[in-house]
Amino acid sequence: MTNQPIPDLTAFDEAALDKAFAQLEQEARQAASGLNDEAAVEAFRLEWLGRKQGRLNEVSGRWLKAAPVEAKKALGVRFNSLKAVVEALLDAALGSGPSDASLKAEALDITLPGTQRLVGAEHPITRTLNEIVSVFAALGYSVGVGPEVETDFYNFESMNFPPGHPARDTQDTLVVANQERRSQRDRLLLRTHTSPVQMRTMEQQPPPVRIVIPGKVHRNDAADATHSPIFHQVEGLCVDTNITFSDLKGTLDHAMKALFGSAVKTRFFPSFFPFTEPSADVQISCIYCGGKGCRKCKQSGWIELLGCGMVDPAVFAFAAEKQPAYDPKEISGFAFGMGVERIAMMKYGISEIGSFYSGDMRFLGQFV
C-alpha cells in the first residue's frame, strides 16, 4: 500500500503553516474514525507513523528540510503537536483492544488447582529448637554446643553426680564399648543431657556467661509414644554477679510467654537435680484449655515443661579448677533444660514421638 503523498510546501509564513498542518490533522482524524479491527489500526499506524514511509516522516523530512532557517522553529512546534494528535488517535484506537469474542476463546478454567513448586519443610524439631534459641537470643544468650559422645566426667561427675550416686540410675546411659579398663571419669558415653556443655563453656570462658545449648541426647530407654532413645534438649546457663532465683523465675516466665503466648502463666515447684540447688520444675498453664482442666492436662490445668535451678556450688567448684573466677561466694547463676520433642508435640499436636525420626514424607510435609 502506498501512502497518499505529502504535498510540497512553498510558503512558510505562519498562516500557510497553520493551513497545511490543519489539513493533515483533518486527514488523520478522518482516517482514525473508521478503524474497526486490528489490521486497520496497524495500517493507520504504518500510514502515519511508519519509520520509513510514514506521512509524518515525510513531513519532517521534506518540509523541514525545505524550510528557511527562520521558519524551522514554527514548523517544529506545529509538527510536534500534529504528532501528538496522531499518537493520541492511535492510542485511542488501540485502547479498544481485541474483541470480546477473541478474548473469550482464550478462557481458562481458573478453578483448576494451581501448579505449586515443591518446596521442602524444616523439621519440626529444628523449627522448635530455633524458636527457643531465638527467644533466648533476644535476652542476650549466645549459642553453645558440645559433643554427643561425652566423658563420664562432663556428663556426670562435673554435674555433681558422683560415682555410685543413685541419681545416675534415672538416666540409663548408652556407653561406648570397651571402657571398663579406663578410669571412671574418662569413660566415653552418649551424653544423657545437654548439661555437660555448661561445664565445657565455663571451663573456656570466665563469667559472665549467658548461653543456650541446643542438642541431641540419648538414653537407653525403651521407645513408646512419648519416649525415644534419641531426643533433643535445650539447656540454658546464666552466670554473673547477683543472679538470683527471682531472675530465674522472671527469665523462664518471659520465655514461656514468648513461646506459648502472653496469656500463659507459669508456676514453679521444688524438684531435685544434682547440678542445681535450689531446683525447680516449671509448669505452664495448660495451652489446650487455658487452665480450666482438660484431658491433656489431666484436669489439673497445668502442664509440666522444664527443669531448672540455681547452679550448685559443687558445679562451680569443678569449673573453678580451670577458671578461678567461678567462686560461688562471688558469683551465682541459674541453669534450665527443656525437652524439645515435648514442646514440639504440644505446639503441633503430635501424639507419637517416633514420628520425628521416621522420615515419613507425609508427616514432614505438614511443616512446609
Next chain:
Amino acid sequence: MKILTKWLRSYLPGLPVDDAQLAEDLTLRGIAVEGIYSLGEGNGSLYEMDITTNRVDAMNHYGVAREAAAIYSLPLPALAFPLPAVEPAKVPFPVKIEAEDACGRFTARVLRNITIGNSRDWFAGAEVATYFGLLEQKMISNAVDASNYAWLAMGQPTHAFDLDKIEGGIIVRRAKKGEKLKTLDGLDRVLDPEDLVVADHKKALGLAGVMGGWDTMITPETKNVLVEAAWFDPVAVRRTARRHGLHTDASHRFERGADFNAAPIASAIVCSILLANGGSIEGDLVDVRVPALEAKTAQRKPIPLALSEVRRILGKTVSEEGITAEIVENVLVALGCGLENDKAAGGDRWKVTLPSWRLDIEREIDLIEEVARVYGYNRFANTLPAFGEGVKALPWAESEDAIRRTMMTAGFHEAIGSTFCSASEAALTAPQPGLVVPLGNPLSEEAGVLRPSLVPGMLAMVAGNLNRDVSDVRLFELGTVFSGTTEKVEERPAMAFGAAGNLAQQTALHPARAIDFHDVKGAVEQVTGRFQARSVYFDRFPADAGLIPEWLHPYRAARVVVEGVTAGWFGQLHPREAAARKLREQVIVGELYLDRLYKLPSRRPAAREISRYQPVRRDFSLVLDKSIPWRLIDEALSGLRIPELVEWRVREVFNDPKLGEQEYSLLMGATFQAPDRTLRDEELQSFHTQVVKAIGKAGARLRS
C-alpha cells in the same frame, strides 16, 4: 508411694485445710501429690505421691506430716510407743559390729512367748487393719505387718528373726568368700566378700539392709523373736543390693540415707504391736553405735548460715520485705533444725544444727533451698538479670542455615534419622571403614555402632517411605557422624540426601517428571554455590579402581570436589544394595562432608552492571564421540576467555541413529554480549570461528 490423709491427720489433728488444699500445698513445696482418691466418708483420701529421690525422709506418713507441720506452723508431737515393763535378762543379748565402716547402729530387742497371728487394730496409734485396708496392703501376720507398719509410719526398715534359730549372738560383718545364704525370696545365694551381712556366730542370717534370710524367718510356730532396727551405710547397701540384683524397700531407704536416730522408735513400734498379742520383753534395748558414723549423721557439726547469703541467692519476693530473719528461723526450726544466733559473726547469722533424718542437707545452699521451698517458690518475684555481653552465634550457624534453606528450596524435606546403625551398614558406608565406634550396651544389634555416615539412616528413611507406598521421596538430614576408636571419638557435621519417584507431580496441565541424578546434582551445586570456593567440580574414578563408595552405582556416581578436596559423594544407589533393601525404584542418594565446606567463607552476593546492549544467541549442533563428556567442551569454552561469551549451555543431548555407534549429538547454545556496545557482525563471526576451533580441539565436530 501411697499416703492416707486419715493417718496424716492422726499426727496433726489441727490441720486447717481439706485434703485437696493440703495436696496442693504439699506439691508446691516439692512433696508432690500426683493423684487424690477419696476413700469415702470418714476415711479421708489416698494420695498417690511422687517424691524425689533426695527426700527419702518424706516417703512415709510421719515424714509427710512433718512437711505439713512446717507449712502450717503446727506443732508435731514426737512418735511415742510405750512398752511394758522389761523382764531382766541374765546377760544382754550379744551384738557386735565388725564392719564399723558400713553399719553405724544396730539395736536388738528380745521378745519371749509372743503369738503369731492375724493383725487387727491393736491400740490407738496402731490401727494396722484399718490403715492396711485403706491402702490395700495385704496383711500377712502380726510380725510381718508390724514391721510394715513401722515402715509405712516412719520409713525405717526393721527385721524380726526367729530367736531360737540364732546361734550365739549377732555380728554385723562382711561375708566370707564362698559363704552361702538363702534369702527370703527363696534363692540360694553365694555371697561376695564385699557383701554386708547380719550374721550369728555360725552363719550369715541376712543381707544387711537388703533382705532377711530364709532360715531365721518368722513362722506360725515362732515363739521368741529378735527385733532388729539398724543404720547401714548407703554405699555398702547399694553395692550389696546391686551385686544380687535386688531392690527392696529397705535397700531403697538405706541407699538414700536412713535416719540414724530412728532405730529405737521403729523397734518400739514393732515390739508394741507384737506384744499387743501377748508375750514379754526380755532385757533392755541393746543399742550398739559406731561413733565415727554417728558423727557423720546424727551428730553433724552445725553449719553457718547468713541472711545476706539467703538473699543473694534467692533475690526478690512478691512482698517487698523479701526473705527476713524471722522467715528463715521459722522454716528451719519447723523442719527440725536447731538455730543458734552466731553473735560473734555479727548481723543475721546462725549456726544451724541439722536433723538426723535429713542427710541431704549438708551445706549452706541446702538450707537456702529449704527456706525457698517452704516459703513457697511462687511467692518470689519475677525479675530479669541485667543484660550481659553481645550475643555470639556459632561460627557455622550461617552456613548450616544456608544449606538447610537451599535443600528446602530444592524440594527436600528435612529429616532426623537414627544416631546408630548396624556394623555391616557401617562397613558399607564408612568413609574410613577401620574407624567405626561400637557401643557397649546397644539398643539392638541393628543399632550396634555410632553411625560413621548418614547414608544408612537416609536409606532406611527412603525405604520406609517407599514401603509405605509413599513413592515421591526427597529427604535430607543434617547431623553428626562419628569416627575413631573406643578411646577417642571424633564428631563431624555431615549432610545426607535421598530421593526417589517424581520431582514434579502430574497435574491437569503438566506431566509428571521423575527425579534423576542431575536434579540431585543441581541441588548439590546450589549447596556448594553457597560458599566461596576457588574451584568446585564433579568427577568419578574408574569403576575398577575400588575408590567409588560401594553403596553407589559405579557408573552413576559422582565425587564432589571442592578446592581439590573430596567434599562428598552422590549418585544412584547401587542396584545390589537396592535389591538387598527390596527397593524396585531408582533411588538417588548421597552425602556431603560439611566440615570441609564450613572451612570456606560464605558466598556474599555482589551486583554487577547488567549490559544494556542486545545479547546474541548462537546454536551449535555438535557430534561427539561417546567417550567425550560435556566437561571437555565446557573446559574448552572457558579456556577461550572471550569476555563477550557470557553464557553457554547444553540445550539437548541425543543419540541419533544416523550417526555412528560411538557418537552422539549435542545442541549447545551460546550467548554473546558486550557491556559497552552492540556486537558487530565481524566480531560475532570471529567468536564463532574461535568456538568451532576450540570444540574441535576437544574432539567435537560441527554437524553439517
